[in-house]
Amino acid sequence: MLNVLIAGVGGQGSVLASRILAQAALAKGWHVRTAETIGMAQRGGSVLGHVRMGNDGEQVHAPLVSRGTADCIIALEPGEGLRALEYLSATGLMVVPTTGIPSIMTNLAGSEYDVAAILQELRRRAANVAVIDAQSIVEQVGNPKVLNVAMLAAAVHLSNVRGCGLRGCITLSELEEALAASVKPRFLELNKQACAAAVASCDS
Amino acid sequence: MPKKLLMGNAAFAHAALAAGVRVVAGYPGTPSSELVETVAALHASGAAQDVHVEWSTNEKAALELLAGASMAGARCLFTCKQVGLNVASDPLMSLNYVGIKGGLVLFVADDPGPISSQTEQDTRRFASFAKVPVLDPSSPEEGFEMMGYAFELSERHGTPVIIRPTTRINHASAFFDVPDSYQARALPPEGFQRDSKWIIFPRRAYQAHGEINERLPRMAQEFSETPFNPCERTGDGAVRGIVAGGVSTAYVRDALSSMELPAYRFLHVGTPYPFPTAAVRDFLNGLDEVIVFEELDHVLEDELLKLAGAQHLDVRVHGKLDGTTLARGENSTEDCRARLASFFGVEDAAAAAAAAGEGGTAVEPPVRPPVLCAGCPHRGSFYAVKKALHKQPAVLCGDIGCYTLGNAKPLDAIDTCLCMGAGLTMAQGFHVAEPGRKCVAFIGDSTFFASGLTGVANAVYNQHDVTFVVLDNSTTAMTGSQPHPGTGATLMGGQSAPLDIEAVLSALGVGLVVKANAFDVDEAVSAAATAIDFAGPSAVIFTGPCIQLVRPDASVTVDEQACTGCSACIKALGCPAMSMTSVQGDPDEAQDAAPDEQVRNVARVMRVDASLCTGCRLCTSTCPFGAIKKGGAPCSTCS
Ligand code: SF4
Numbered sequence A: 001m002l003n004v005l006i007a008g009v010g011g012q013g014s015v016l017a018s019r020i021l022a023q024a025a026l027a028k029g030w031h032v033r034t035a036e037t038i039g040m041a042q043r044g045g046s047v048l049g050h051v052r053m054g055n056d057g058e059q060v061h062a063p064l065v066s067r068g069t070a071d072c073i074i075a076l077e078p079g080e081g082l083r084a085l086e087y088l089s090a091t092g093l094m095v096v097p098t099t100g101i102p103s104i105m106t107n108l109a110g111s112e113y114d115v116a117a118i119l120q121e122l123r124r125r126a127a128n129v130a131v132i133d134a135q136s137i138v139e140q141v142g143n144p145k146v147l148n149v150a151m152l153a154a155a156v157h158l159s160n161v162r163g164c165g166l167r168g169c170i171t172l173s174e175l176e177e178a179l180a181a182s183v184k185p186r187f188l189e190l191n192k193q194a195c196a197a198a199v200a201s202c203d204s
Numbered sequence B: 001m002p003k004k005l006l007m008g009n010a011a012f013a014h015a016a017l018a019a020g021v022r023v024v025a026g027y028p029g030t031p032s033s034e035l036v037e038t039v040a041a042l043h044a045s046g047a048a049q050d051v052h053v054e055w056s057t058n059e060k061a062a063l064e065l066l067a068g069a070s071m072a073g074a075r076c077l078f079t080c081k082q083v084g085l086n087v088a089s090d091p092l093m094s095l096n097y098v099g100i101k102g103g104l105v106l107f108v109a110d111d112p113g114p115i116s117s118q119t120e121q122d123t124r125r126f127a128s129f130a131k132v133p134v135l136d137p138s139s140p141e142e143g144f145e146m147m148g149y150a151f152e153l154s155e156r157h158g159t160p161v162i163i164r165p166t167t168r169i170n171h172a173s174a175f176f177d178v179p180d181s182y183q184a185r186a187l188p189p190e191g192f193q194r195d196s197k198w199i200i201f202p203r204r205a206y207q208a209h210g211e212i213n214e215r216l217p218r219m220a221q222e223f224s225e226t227p228f229n230p231c232e233r234t235g236d237g238a239v240r241g242i243v244a245g246g247v248s249t250a251y252v253r254d255a256l257s258s259m260e261l262p263a264y265r266f267l268h269v270g271t272p273y274p275f276p277t278a279a280v281r282d283f284l285n286g287l288d289e290v291i292v293f294e295e296l297d298h299v300l301e302d303e304l305l306k307l308a309g310a311q312h313l314d315v316r317v318h319g320k321l322d323g324t325t326l327a328r329g330e331n332s333t334e335d336c337r338a339r340l341a342s343f344f345g346v347e348d349a350a351a352a353a354a355a356a357g358e359g360g361t362a363v364e365p366p367v368r369p370p371v372l373c374a375g376c377p378h379r380g381s382f383y384a385v386k387k388a389l390h391k392q393p394a395v396l397c398g399d400i401g402c403y404t405l406g407n408a409k410p411l412d413a414i415d416t417c418l419c420m421g422a423g424l425t426m427a428q429g430f431h432v433a434e435p436g437r438k439c440v441a442f443i444g445d446s447t448f449f450a451s452g453l454t455g456v457a458n459a460v461y462n463q464h465d466v467t468f469v470v471l472d473n474s475t476t477a478m479t480g481s482q483p484h485p486g487t488g489a490t491l492m493g494g495q496s497a498p499l500d501i502e503a504v505l506s507a508l509g510v511g512l513v514v515k516a517n518a519f520d521v522d523e524a525v526s527a528a529a530t531a532i533d534f535a536g537p538s539a540v541i542f543t544g545p546c547i548q549l550v551r552p553d554a555s556v557t558v559d560e561q562a563c564t565g566c567s568a569c570i571k572a573l574g575c576p577a578m579s580m581t582s583v584q585g586d587p588d589e590a591q592d593a594a595p596d597e598q599v600r601n602v603a604r605v606m607r608v609d610a611s612l613c614t615g616c617r618l619c620t621s622t623c624p625f626g627a628i629k630k631g632g633a634p635c636s637t638c639s
């Protein structure tokens, strides 16, 4: 069983990211279930997408990942990565971008959103954390909306390189096929660029 | 035909179309809305032939419309969220007595948690109260199977049938094989046939009650023989049993797959009412103890206790009532596993395994509640009303929709929220009780048509001095931008003349009705002040489209030389596109900083996230230093 979480803020495209992963799982013949946060939280609140894949031929029953069992958490925002940390397994991989989205509560409290402290906390508490320079990827591609796909590609690539997270079960080319099946054709090239930029960024 | 990844609600839509459903009607409500939207999309693409689909004005209107279509012989599907059934309960209660002709299925989504609802009410309870059968799927796949069965059951017994999934079924996705197109089942040639049974006189009700009492045990017997109440038996001589319903069955299955347990039996109850007594009696045979996992109410637990009592069974039933399982909120795999471990007296090995993230929490994630979007017109409306009220004592009644978020700081503009349309009438109650206060009620455009009209009529009739604030953003935003009578767009692709809220309010006799642009602070404040000062029922309509509907303007910009970092803008509006940012934190930046900036000694400035800002310009007037400037040409990256 592969348990993946996508942790972000409403509007960041976590649903698309989980659909792409599910599509990749289907292509491999795995049983898969996803679950999304829909409703009030989508208005800029925390959202959590669950993807569960029976990569050893198991049936997936529950739609939700249990705490402490996520093999991989794809954080689209550092604070949301920290919030989801309790789901990560002891050996799980978390990919997290450098760019934060300030919360209005932080602003109202008169304090500043301290992304560096959050990233440091993640590094301290999780065994495998990869901080991705999302800002430069997004700038290279020229569109902030590709962050979800870039982080997904980083997770797949680092899983393969490090042998943790998705444990090498999905290759980058399988991810790209799933991408082609999931996004509108006119956005495909843009998203492929995001994948390439994310991989390059992980390797640099 | 490749398999499609379908959200539970979309899968239910396909299943209903496969069953030949002809008329689909409902009112949006999380977590139910995507079913109707899926049918509408398939209809629009030509894949759902001869189907009528609509968002009705409210749930009561939807169910009554379907009662008519069903009496003519059409297969009908009703959709709503759990509290929507409260609104439709009037027709439902009588319809069960009158009966149906074409299969009539009510798809009612419950929301344990609750995640997006006012209550944790249990539609299984509602079903037994209404004496209507209810099916409770454990997965989108089981729900898919149940849908076709429900139509058939409905017609065979002449009863409405409820399917009640919960959020985790509605919003879970799985892959389905579905056909490319569907054809609605034809009406019977005779159509509606006049019969005294369609008229609910007391005598008819007495007779119908007898028919209901006869068909319920027949259905209970039938349920015992369906595949929806499967029993798994592991090992011999089991004395302990597990009963689960809904998504809890999936949690228990996953928990069991990672546990070593002595012999047990596990029953999933997919047809909770009428209770499949025969199947459950068989399951209980020889068991000493049973643990029940279900969300919301203890419906299965009650039925088991009733059965044990009626049949003098020596079995102890554990669940919500004795505190063995969670009394409220959602269940989960880890919770079920822990409780199963203690029920069976084994160790919960998985809980013992250390999870990541142990080792103390030094830094907490930011608190991030949902907020009104950047550029939301409601922000301007709340801001204007608060300004217009100034220091006058007031009660601000809210209602159901995105604008409930107006309660959050800094707007802090909502004191109450009860149920659809209640704000308008509650304000009248506040005025009766405390005439010295200004009583203002906010209501969205969709809610206005769904349940606001009677409240307006009441204020005019009884002359309550209240002010209605209609937040007209031209959509049903919270549930995902559905059209409504005020927009005129229909799911059948047509466009009817939009119902004009201003004309409706005037026609109902509201003494003063003013309209203002929600983004124009001066205009909005003066409109609000005029209405609030008016003696007698008055109304302000604030217009401004939901940001989901229109292309954004260019972002505003902040003149960082002029910004003093006072954060007056954020404290006034709380727009999520704004944040305070250090300008001296970075040593490189400090070196580069202009000398006068050093002199000003500004530690932080307000910055606007151009990818979120819609250029609504509401904030430009809130800066005492004029630091926020309107933007230039619209940004092209996101278009
Ligand atoms: S103009 Fe001001 S209030 Fe409007 S979205 Fe932009 S930052 Fe927010």
Ligand code: SF4
Residues within 6 Å of the ligand: B558, B562, B563, B564, B565, B566, B567, B568, B569, B570, B605, B606, B622, B623, B624, B625, B626, B627, B628
């Ligand atoms: S933009 Fe104006 S109101 Fe906002 S912090 Fe700067 S000076 Fe204060």
